[in-house]
Amino acid sequence: MSMAGVSNSQMSLSATLKRAGLAPIGKGIYLSNRTREASGSSSAASNPSKTPNIILVFGWMGANLPHIFKYTKVYQEMYPDATQIIVQSRPQFFWSSNRTRMNNLVPVAEVLEAHGCSGTKLEVAPASESDPPRILVHSFSNGGGIQMYTLGKLLRARSKSSSDFCGHKPRMSAMIIDSCPANATLRGALRAFTASLPKNSPLRIPLIIFIILIYSFNSFKHRIFGVQPIFERLKRGLLRQGPEGGILPWMTEKTPRMYVCSKQDELVPFEEIEEHVKEAKARGLNASIEIYDDTPHVAHARRYPERYWGAVKDLWAAAVQS
Template sequence: MSALPGFTPISDRIFLRDGAPGPVAEPPSDSAADHPTTIIIFGWGDGLPKHVSKYADGYHKLYPKARVLMVISSIFAAIYDSLEQRTKSMIPIIDTVFPVAADDARERVLLHTMSNTGGIYAAAALNAFKQRHGEDKALPHFLSVSDSTPGGLEFSTEVGRWSRAMALGTAKWFPWPFAVTQGLWWAFLHTVNLIETAVGREPSGKYSCRVFLENSMATPRAPRLYMYSKADDLIGWEDVEAHAAVAQSRGYTTVLERFDNSPHVGHMRMHPERYWNAIERCWKASMALEAKS
């Protein structure tokens, strides 16, 4: 595992910044009392730690006393690994944030999910929480931020986008043209789809979208902020809005922040002020709702 300044690795794909394992201490009676205590960032597929960590830097400016956990994953693993494997890989997050108490009132968790790979591992973390603390428990959190996710689920119409995303992350490994790399991943995805159909295994993307719409898995206590773009060539804006509409119908408070010209997971880079303002605004709204409950 490569070293990442400011972070401590707690597994082969999870990094911890500015915090120690275990429940946080009782927050001080100042402005930080309404800030997140823990922020969990599920990075996009094949995102390098040094790039994903820029989001941790942004959160540190907003909430300097919050600890940040950052998850780095490959698209290949997100698609190929079983639910059991994905869940096992997220157990260190649960053991770090909720090692004993399944509903520690001192924790104010913010989930930040990026692209479909991030969503797949965020869903695995929800499942890991249940495995550790009981089927009647949903991972406690107060805001869920979805950046460039979720996309469509119909294999025949989405395989082109998925194979392109995988090619973008791996093209540097191969000497041949980009189109060849995408074609190889297209063939790989078709093979995985055939196997999953034959054995009756639920695809990871479908699983993640499904559980994030189930109150028993993803608590409706947490509002949903969707940040997406009409210029995203990997995730259709219509698919994001369709997911948000279903979430709204199932009791989730949803906020849509649509950009017009930013690429896939590029909204923060192109529109940093608007991006972080949206997160801060939604977090404050969530705390206001919690104060009234």
């Protein structure tokens, strides 16, 4: 791409971010801090102490900002007083080192800490005593799920204390896991990484070879050194329980979570998500599942917006009551 092309692309991105009220705070990480412009703009905003004031959105692998904006725009209408943190997921994230993954998410951790989320306890910082953290997390596909899992590891690593958060009154929190998790299979990896490429793309064959090499290397590490594939670590993280919280440190067994999947998803078989949800419930986690009959991967809200966003509102209502 020429210098002029790069400049035009950057200008276009800047204009897009400005229209969306977003500021870049890291590589593929954006912060929105919009406030309600008119009273009554959202029925949910009539009682702001019962609505989320932080919304974490983890996009699916390769999702461009305009795709993610279709979700964040709805959140701006539903919860106009909430700060939104948007995290993109790029393919190279999957074969980066754990340290690189965690370093990339430091800006997210810093924003959360500034809002009162500190270490393994969801503490109330002096500046946020009147507005304690109420966090809604929305993760898409394995790409978003792995970003979420990595953020949990980062927050624990930055913790100054390993004290038991469950001994304190939990803040409101809920989690949506859309089109995730999937089993760690070569076939699934190939589908995920090549889904956005045309079948006649010259990049398709080199990418397939590269994915096979990476998958083989990870399988070797698992057999020889016991290192679990990242997708398996994500599944284990989603089932995490104990004194240091769930996949994110402030989450407990009572935190409402909703899995969303489809019988027509060609990337993540809904049976794998169903099986995971059964295990989550068996472990005592507050899990529910929404199964669609005919929607493609991460496209449930686009085809059935009323059902999808109605379920999100119901999930948050459960968080308020829990």
